[in-house]
Amino acid sequence: MTNTTITVKAPFRADQVGSLLRPKSIHRANEEYKAGKISAETLHEIQTEEIRRAVDKQIEIGLQAVTDGEFRRNWWHFDFLEQLDGVEGYVSKEGRPFKGIQTEKYNIRNTGKITFKPDHPFIRDFKEFKKIVGDRAVAKQTIPSPNQLFPAGIRNKNVYPDIEDYAKDIIQAYRDAIQSFYDAGCRYLQFDDVYLAGLSSSEMPYSDGEFTREELIELALSVVNRILEDKPADLVITTHLCRGNYRSKWAFEGGYTPIAPYIFANEKVNGFFLEYDDERSGDFEPLSYIPEGGPSIVLGVLTSKNGNLEDKETIKSRIKEASKYVPLDQLCLSTQCGFASTHHGNELTEEDQWHKLRFVVEIAKEVWG
Template sequence: MSTTLTKAPFRADHVGSLLRPESLHKARNEFKSGQITKEQLREVETNEIKRIVEKQIELGLEVVTDGEFRRTWFHLDFLEHLNGIEGYVPDSGFDFVGVEAEKYDVRNTGKVSFNPDHPFVKDFIELNEIVDGRAVVKQTIPSPNQLFNAGIHNPEIYPNIEDYAQDIIQTYRDAIKAFYDAGVRYLQLDDVYIAGLSSPEIPFNDGKYSRDYLIDLALRVANGVLEEKPEDLIITTHLCRGNYQSAWAFEGSYSIIAPTLLAKEKVDGFFLEYDDERSGDFKPLEHIPNNGPRVVLGLVTSKNGELEEKEAIKARVKEASKYIPLDQLCLSPQCGFASTHHGNKLTEEEQWNKLKFIVEIAQEIWG
C-alpha cells in the first residue's frame, strides 16, 4: 500500500499553522509602529513562506501550507474580512487553562456575505505559484460554525438564528467557489465550536437553544455549505479544543457529537485531536461510515517539543483501527504549531522534527 493517496488527506498530513520566525515578529512590530510599509511587511512574509515551503517538501510531506504566516489568528483574520463581520477589542480575552488570550474578537455588524476581494484568495494564488506543482497546497480557513461562538451573532440584525445560518451557508458557498476558481483543491475547515459542543463542561444552553438543537444546526450548516462542492475539491474538518501558547480551552470525548457530526458531516476527512486523555478514547470513531471520511489521527502533540515514542504512536494507530479500518486512517500533529501569531512553546527545530517523525511513521505503517 502506497503512502501516497490518490486524494487528500494524506497518510502524513499536518494541520497547517507553523511557528512564526523572529524576522516575521520583528517586521510585524515594525509595521505596527510605522517603521516599515505594508509592502515591506508582505515581502518579509513572502520570503519566509518560500523558506518553509522548501522545508515541508524537504521533509517528505506531500502537502504544504503557508504556515498561516500572513495571519495573526487562525480564524479572526478570515472572518473579519467577510461582509457584515468586524474585528474589535473586547474587555477581556478568551480563557484558556492557565492563560487569558490576547484581547481580540469579531462581531456581527450587518448582513453576512462573502467579500469577493477577500485577501485570502490572493494569498493562496501567490502560495500556489511558490509551490509550483511540487506538492499539494492546502488552504485552511475557519469553519462556518465558528460564527456561532458566543458573542458574535447579533440578534438585532438576525432575530432568527436560522436566518443567520442561511446567510452563513451562502457566504461559505461563495467562499468555496472563489477559492476553487483560484486553484484550491484541498480545503480545511478549522472548527473549535463543534469540538466545544462535545464538551460537557461548556454550558451552551442559555435558555434559548439546547445542545441537541445546536449540534443539529451545526450539521445542517456544514452540510449546507458542502452541497455545491465541486467533485474534485477535497474538504476536511479539523476539530480543536483550543490552542494558544501551548494552552488548551476545554476537554471532552467525541461521543456527544459522534452519532450526528462524525456520522453525517459530508466532508472527505476529519482531523481529530488524540494526543492526550482530554479527547477520550477511539470508540466514537465507529460512527464514521466505512469507506467514508478519512480520519487523520492527531496523535503527535504540537503543544511541546518532546518527541513521542514511535512504537507508542504505532500502537495507538493499531488501537484506533479496531473501530475504523486502517486504510481509512492517517497521521498528523494534534493541532497547528501556532494557531495564533504567539506560537506554541517549542522551537522551530522541534517543530520540524515532529513533522519528519510523522512522515517516517506513516511510511512504516502504510508502506
C-alpha cells in the same frame, strides 16, 4: 459549482493541520509595521520570503500537502472572518480562558448582513501561495469553519432575529468562498472547528439559553452539509476539531461521544482531523460512528504543544487501537493541531517543529508503506 473527476487524494497518510511557528523575522516585521517603521508592502514581502522557506522545508521533509504556515495571520480564525461583510473584529474586554492563561483580548461580532467579498484578501494570498508551491506538492488552504460564527454573543439579533436567516447567509457566504478558492486553484481546503468540538464538552458555555446543545449540534451539522451540497467533486474538504491551542495551552476537555452520532456519522467531508494527543480527548470508541469507506480519519496522536518526540512504538500501538473502529486503510497521521494557531506560537523551537513533522512522515511510511 461544477463537478469534475477527483485528482487530489487527501488527506495524506502523513498530513498536517496547518499553522507553523512564525520565524523571528515575521515577529520583528509585525512589530515594526505596528510602530509605523515599515510599510504594508514591506511586511508582505517579508512574509512571502518566509512562506517560500517554509514551503521548501515542508517538501524537503516529505509532506505531500504543504501550507503557508498561516504566516500572514494573527489568529487562525479572526483574520478570515473579520474580512466578511457584516463581521468586524474588535478588542474585547477580556481574553478567552485557557488552562492557566488568558488569550490576548480580541473577538469578532456581527454588524450587518453577512456576505463573502470577492476581493477577500485570503483569495489573493492563496493565489500567491499556489504559485510558490507550483506542482511540487498540494497547496492546502485552512480557514475557520462556518460554525465559528455561532458562539453565543457573535450574532447580532437586531440584524438576524431568526438564527435560520443567519445560517442561510453564512451558508451562502461560504459557498461563495469555496468557489473563489476553487477558481484560484485550491483543491484541498480545511475547516478548523473549535466550536463543534466545544459542543462535545460540558466545560464549554455553548449558548445563552436560546437553544439546547443537541439543537446546536444539529444546526452545526446542517450548516456544513448545506455548504457542501454542490461543491466541486475534485475539491477535498476536511474538518479539524480542536479543543484550543494557544501558547501550548488548551481551553477545554471532553471526548467526542456527544457529537459522534451526528457529526462522524453524517458530516459530508472527505476527512476529519481529530485531536488525540492526550487523555483530554477521550478514547477511540466514538470512531465507530465513521462509515466504512467514508471520510478518512487523521489521528492527531502526536502533540504540537511541545517538542518532545513521542515513543514510536506507542504511536503505532495507538494507530492499531484506532483501527479496531475504523479500517487502517481509512486512517492517516498528524499532530493534534498546528504549531501556532495564533501569532504567539506554541512553546517549542522551529527545529522541534520540523523534527515533529519529519517524525509524522517517518511513522506513516512504516505503518502504511
